[in-house]
Amino acid sequence: MRTAPLGELVADITVGWVGPMADEYVAAGVPFLRTLNIQPYSISTHDLKFIRPEFHDRISKSKLRTGDVVVARTGRPGTAAVVPDWLDDANCSDLVVIRPGGRVHARFLAYYINSPLGAHLVHARNVGSVQIHFNIGAARSLPFPLVPIDEQRRIAAVLGALDDKIELNRRMNRTLEEMAQAIFKSWFVDFDGHDPADMVDTDCGPIPKGWNRTSLGQLADLNPEVWGKSTRPATLEYVDLSNTKWGRIESTTTYAAEDAPSRAQRVLRVGDTIVGTVRPGNGSYALILLGGLTGSTGFAVLRPRKVAYASFVYLAATREDNIERLAHLADGGAYPAVRPDLVSGTDAVRADEATLDSFAGAVDPLLARVAQNEAQSRTLAALRDVLLPKLISGEIRVPEAAAAIVDPSHPLHTASIPPTLCEVP
Numbered sequence: 393m394r395t396a397p398l399g400e401l402v403a404d405i406t407v408g409w410v411g412p413m414a415d416e417y418v419a420a421g422v423p424f425l426r427t428l429n430i431q432p433y434s435i436s437t438h439d440l441k442f443i444r445p446e447f448h449d450r451i452s453k454s455k456l457r458t459g460d461v462v463v464a465r466t467g468r469p470g471t472a473a474v475v476p477d478w479l480d481d482a483n484c485s486d487l488v489v490i491r492p493g494g495r496v497h498a499r500f501l502a503y504y505i506n507s508p509l510g511a512h513l514v515h516a517r518n519v520g521s522v523q524i525h526f527n528i529g530a531a532r533s534l535p536f537p538l539v540p541i542d543e544q545r546r547i548a549a550v551l552g553a554l555d556d557k558i559e560l561n562r563r564m565n566r567t568l569e570e571m572a573q574a575i576f577k578s579w580f581v582d583f584d585g586h587d588p589a590d591m592v593d594t595d596c597g598p599i600p601k602g603w604n605r606t607s608l609g610q611l612a613d614l615n616p617e618v619w620g621k622s623t624r625p626a627t628l629e630y631v632d633l634s635n636t637k638w639g640r641i642e643s644t645t646t647y648a649a650e651d652a653p654s655r656a657q658r659v660l661r662v663g664d665t666i667v668g669t670v671r672p673g674n675g676s677y678a679l680i681l682l683g684g685l686t687g688s689t690g691f692a693v694l695r696p697r698k699v700a701y702a703s704f705v706y707l708a709a710t711r712e713d714n715i716e717r718l719a720h721l722a723d724g725g726a727y728p729a730v731r732p733d734l735v736s737g738t739d740a741v742r743a744d745e746a747t748l749d750s751f752a753g754a755v756d757p758l759l760a761r762v763a764q765n766e767a768q769s770r771t772l773a774a775l776r777d778v779l780l781p782k783l784i785s786g787e788i789r790v791p792e793a794a795a796a797i798v799d800p801s802h803p804l805h806t807a808s809i810p811p812t813l814c815e816v817p
Contacts, residue, residue, distance in 0.1 A: 409485050424483050431471065434562075458477050497541060503784075507780045547784070576708070580708070608708055611698075611701045611704065616695045631686065661695060671722065
């Protein structure tokens with residue numbers, strides 16, 4: 393495969409604003425992307441910041457245009473996404489910004505950088521010892537395959553069909569989670585439907601008669617299970633804090649037991665809630681929807697004592713105000729953290745068992761749909777990751793890739809699906 397340095401093929405490569413920002417953020421204004429907003433193939437809007445138009449004009453060198461490819465310099469160096477229409481004339485911080493021009497297709501470039509080959513080339517060019525980062529010089533020297541622009545466009549289109557569905561699932565899941573949280577708030581925070589005459593006063597405010605204030609530790613066991621020498625499996629499917637964001641496990645890593653990180657110890661079961669205790673404000677939490685996973689010791693694991701408690705525990709533990717509470721309590725300098733017992737000590741209003749069962753009946757179908765969408769997205773992502781290097785190298789052509797997408801029995805399709813870890817609940 394013939395290549396040329398990326399810097400010779402694109403219109404421009406620059407870097408986002410690097411400088412103090414604490415006093416520049418405003419409630420509404422020009423969108424301002426940061427490293428945490430850059431996901432593989434997509435832009436995350438969670439905790440999206442905004443800046444004043446005056447400051448935006450002052451740092452005009454880091455203005456973004458639709459079709460720019462933004463690449464994370466730190467954190468997960470090499471993570472790339474395309475700037476969508478709604479972020480035209482936005483701004484950014486500490487990102488490599490590539491303006492493709494006429495010889496490089498933006499979405500193809502993002503696929504290439506995110507591919508195993510692209511990741512390998514990025515990793516080989518990362519610099520720094522204390523904080524690894526990907527800089528402009530590395531981006532300019534990155535070998536880029538000399539694929540005709542029309543072929544780049546066709547490859548991007550066929551892979552884009554998969555990612556568009558994954559993004560649709562992601563948006564649907566965000567809506568489903570918001571619905572579940574809204575139901576939780578209605579039932580257990582606002583106590584909608586309860587006559588004020590049937591409320592009783594407590595130190596933390598009135599609650600329905602017959603209910604009581606408690607903690608999640610009364611409904612779920614904290615860190616109940618770790619691998620021992622005799623029980624540790626030969627391979628571990630590992631969940632780390634960095635790949636768990638705002639209710640989603642974005643990816644896992646498979647390790648042989650002897651190669652796994654020392655922190656890969658917590659056994660995770662379907663129905664567990666995991667909440668990151670290091671920098672809890674980063675939102676490293678999720679409801680476990682697959683079996684066979686191992687979590688980092690950086691998680692507090694809450695295992696519901698009854699199946700009917702699972703959704704209640706998850707939604708109570710991950711409410712926005714509770715994550716903010718944990719972030720406020722975190723201490724420890726460079727790596728602020730909270731003790732796991734502060735997670736299990738989260739305040740909760742415990743209803744009678746019949747109400748908790750009814751709540752599970754109302755919310756569990758929403759979370760089950762989330763699980764189904766996640767399972768479908770994993771399948772689509774696995775297929776994309778199989779097709780991507782074959783398309784880039786020319787091993788297969790676009791028509792064969794398109795056939796694999798629409799035909800589940802196609803060899804390329806079936807080869808992409810890893811063994812199922814567990815039935816989705």
